[in-house]
Amino acid sequence: MNARYFDEPIFLRLGTKLIREIASLDDAIEFLDAWPPAQRNLFHEMAWRMCCEAFDGHKPLAVARDAFEGFAKRANILEAQPPSVTAVKNQVTSAERAKT
Secondary structure (H helix, E strand, C coil): CCCCEEEEEEEEEECCCEEEEEEEHHHHHHHHHHCCHHHCCHHHHHHHHHHHHHHCCCCCHHHHHHHHHHHHHHCCCEECCCHHHHHHHHHHHHHHHHHC
8 A cells, every 4th residue: 555645534625516536645735836926825825834844744644634634734635525425434333344
């Protein structure tokens, strides 16, 4: 498993129907790089810096994930897990409980 994958993905709401999953450090950096320059602010800069430092091994991956999540929340694009993901997780959990 790639060590640069987040423990839990971050979901972003882009537009009215599009949900994007950010599952790794590479996804986060790519998203931040593509963010429109006119909309960049201190939260974007901090998230980008923490992601780059984690990429270089100077910060833990969790710090980068938290900074990216904070940026997404401030940009009003943070989305709760889509219902289909939650439903699948609940089904797996129920099946695991039934085995014990």
